Amino acid sequence: MHNVTRPFPWLHRLVALALVAMLAACASGPNANPRDPLEPFNRGMTDVNDAVDSAVLKPVATVYRDITPDPVRTGVNNFFQNLGDVWSFINATLQLRPRExxxxxxxxxxxxxxxxxxxxxxxxxxGLERTRLDFGQTLGRWGVPSGPYLVLPLFGPSSIRDAAGFSIESRGDLVQGLSDIPMRNSLYVLRAVETRANLLRATNLLEGAALDKYSFTRDLYLQRRESQIEDLKDKGIGLKDDAE
Known part of the structure; x- marks a missing residue:
């Protein structure tokens, strides 16, 4: 009965997956990147994610982008961004950012x-600006270290800290709170397709520019997150959309 009301219970086990992956670090070689001791696991998960993306997500997102009128896509994006504003409000409050x-x-x-x-x-x-804040940033704001780099199933680049934050936020997802299961699952799928469609151009550029896509993506993710956390700590500001 529990799994009926939560159609994707594995989302809430990402932290457990992260802990298992940490245990796998002992199998990493002595030359492992200190920020990425789980590289063998992460590269394997990246290959799985890329296979799923190539077979399903990217083709569906491409068709969705090509056949959906721009005003409709804008409305869909606005809808999910609006739901995200709730968690940004919660995280801004936890970070003691009254303006945001x-x-x-x-x-x-x-x-x-x-x-x-x-x-x-x-x-x-x-004139009300959107500030994107997640729970991983909140943890970092209060000094929780990022931990090793971690590639999550389907969701891709993360870290131990960010995976924990994602797991917590997924439990409070407003879409998950819908009692109409077909509607809820449809919104899950629509959000995934819309998110992937927004990344099509960036993915094409990445595939054409990076010699080692895995290393490039890892380093970009870690540098971006470190910069965001430092902005929160040192400048006392939120993270605007154009900073992403």
Whole structure:
């Protein structure tokens, strides 16, 4: 019965997976990258993710991008971004960022009420900026180290800290709270396809530019996250969309 109400229970076991992967680090060679002691595991998981992406996600996302009118895609993206504003509000509050917390709280309410459940981004037109904050950043803000680099099933680049944050946020996902299971699963799929469609151009550029796509992606992810955490600690500011 528990698995019926939670159609993807494995999402909540990502932390357990991370801990298992940490134990695998002892099998890594002496020349392992100190930030990536789990490299054999991570490269294997990357190969699995790439295979799934090539066979399913990328083709579906390409068709979705090509046949879906831009206004519809904008509305879909706005809807899911609006749901994300709830967690940004929570994380801004936990990080003691009153301005970002207030802006994201107002954004969610304005767009939900006046933007037809978030399909229209009325809040941005009013000058309310979106600040993207996740629980991994919150943990980093209060000094929790990132831990080893970790590639998650389907979700890709992460770290032990960020995987823990993702697991916590997945439990509070507003889509998961829907009681209509077919609708909930449809929204899961739509969100995954929309997210992948937004990454098509970046993926094509990466595949054409990187000699070792794995190392390039790992280093880019770790540098970006480190920069974000340092911004939170040193500058006392939130992370705007254009900083991503």
């Amino acid at each position: 917390a207030a802006e994201n709280f107002l954004r969610f309410n304005v767009n939900t009420v006046f933007g037809v459940a978030g399909l229209f981004d009325v809040a941005s037109d009013m």
